[in-house]
Amino acid sequence: MKRRNTPTKEAVLGVLTGTSKAMSQDAIEQKIDIDINRATIYRVLNRFCEDGVLHRIVAEDGKQYFAVCVKCDDSSIRTPLHHFHFRCTKCETIECLPVPVHFSLEKGYNVESVNCVLTGVCKDCS
Numbered sequence: 020m021k022r023r024n025t026p027t028k029e030a031v032l033g034v035l036t037g038t039s040k041a042m043s044q045d046a047i048e049q050k051i052d053i054d055i056n057r058a059t060i061y062r063v064l065n066r067f068c069e070d071g072v073l074h075r076i077v078a079e080d081g082k083q084y085f086a087v088c089v090k091c092d093d094s095s096i097r098t099p100l101h102h103f104h105f106r107c108t109k110c111e112t113i114e115c116l117p118v119p120v121h122f123s124l125e126k127g128y129n130v131e132s133v134n135c136v137l138t139g140v141c142k143d144c145s
Contacts, residue, residue, distance in 0.1 A: 022070070027055050031063045032072070032087075041076050041086035041104065041113040076104050076113055078136050084113045102133075107141035114141070 022028075034050045035042060042050075048060055064085050067073040076084040084104075103116045113136070120133050 022066070026053060027059055028063055028067075030055065031060060032067070035073065035085060035087050039114060041084035041115065043082060043084050047085070076136060077134055078106050078113065079138060086113075086115055103135045103137055105141060106136055106138045107144055108138060109140055109144040112141065 030051045030053050031047060034047050044057070044060055044064060047064070048055075048057060051060070064073065064075075068075050068085070071088055073085045074088050076086065078084065102120060103118050104113050105116055106113045116137075120135055122130070122133075124130065
């Protein structure tokens with residue numbers, strides 16, 4: 020279903036496409052230069068996740084981060100659909116890592132999504 024484009028959607032997507040890092044709703048809200056309430060931002064983020072525009076990363080502390088999805092069928096982009104994320108304990112950023120997740124399960128299981136977050140100190144903070 021095609022959705023209507025709004026200034027709110029443009030603002031949220033503009034913030035996220037301007038960075039290679041995943042961002043929390045609070046961080047996105049601080050970067051947006053138009054007046055939008057918190058509930059509207061959250062609805063936009065959820066809708067983008069439903070539509071496959073963004074993916075949601077849930078860190079080990081339960082906080083949600085959002086990043087622009089990288090399509091697996093585009094061979095010019097290295098990040099696969101099922102990939103790891105890295106959360107830095109110093110700068111508090113989360114980034115997508117271009118490392119595919121390889122796993123095997125018993126017959127009968129069908130994996131629809133993967134949420135892998137590695138935590139430590141990023142290369143910029145090391």
